[in-house]
Amino acid sequence: MTAALLSVLVALLCVLSATAQPEPQKDFNLEKFSGKWYLIGMGSNAQWFVNKKKLMKMSTAVFTPTAEGNMDVLITSQKPSECWQMHHLFSKTETPGRFTFHSKAWGNENDVRVVETNYDEFALLHTIKTKGDSVSVLTKLYGRSQELRPELIQKFQQHSLAQGLTRDNVLILPKNVECTPNAA
Numbered sequence: 001m002t003a004a005l006l007s008v009l010v011a012l013l014c015v016l017s018a019t020a021q022p023e024p025q026k027d028f029n030l031e032k033f034s035g036k037w038y039l040i041g042m043g044s045n046a047q048w049f050v051n052k053k054k055l056m057k058m059s060t061a062v063f064t065p066t067a068e069g070n071m072d073v074l075i076t077s078q079k080p081s082e083c084w085q086m087h088h089l090f091s092k093t094e095t096p097g098r099f100t101f102h103s104k105a106w107g108n109e110n111d112v113r114v115v116e117t118n119y120d121e122f123a124l125l126h127t128i129k130t131k132g133d134s135v136s137v138l139t140k141l142y143g144r145s146q147e148l149r150p151e152l153i154q155k156f157q158q159h160s161l162a163q164g165l166t167r168d169n170v171l172i173l174p175k176n177v178e179c180t181p182n183a184a
Contacts (some may be wrong), residue, residue, distance in 0.1 A: 025117060034063050096154065109130045120144060
C-alpha cells in the first residue's frame with residue numbers, strides 16, 4: 001500500500017514539474033535581442049505540428065523593437081512555389097522577455113517567453129498557445145547563424161523534453177534556401 005501511494009506521488013510530481021512554465025530570462029534586453037535569427041529547432045505537442053513536422057524546414061525571423069517596447073516579428077520561409085511570410089506584433093507584458101499576441105491566421109492566443117539567450121549566438125523561446133479549451137506548448141531554438149554548437153542543441157532538446165514533449169516531436173530543422181518576401 002505504501003509503495004503504491006509513493007508511486008502515485010512520484011507520478012504526480014513528474015506531471016506537475018512537466019507542466020510548470022519556464023520564466024523569461026532575467027535582465028532581458030530587447031535591443032540586444034533584435035535582428036535576424038534562424039529557426040534551428042522546434043518542438044510541440046500540438047496536432048498541427050505532428051501533422052506537418054516532416055515538411056518543416058529552417059526559416060528566418062527578424063525581431064524589431066517598437067517605440068512602445070513591443071516586438072515586431074517577420075517570419076519568412078522558402079516554400080516550393082513562393083517565399084512565404086507571416087507577421088506578428090508581440091505585445092510586451094510587465095515581465096521583460098515575456099510577450100503576448102493573437103494569431104489571426106490560427107485564431108489562438110500566444111504567451112511567448114524568451115527563456116534564455118546570449119544575444120549573439122542562440123535564443124531559446126517557449127510559447128504557450130491557447131485556443132478555446134486547447135492548450136499546447138511550442139519550443140523554438142534560434143541561432144544568429146544556421147549552425148549552432150552541439151551543446152546548445154542539446155540544451156534545447158533537454159528544455160523541450162522537460163516541458164513534457166516527446167522526443168519524436170522535438171526537431172532540428174533541415175536547412176532551407178533563404179528568401180526575401182515579395183521578391184520577383
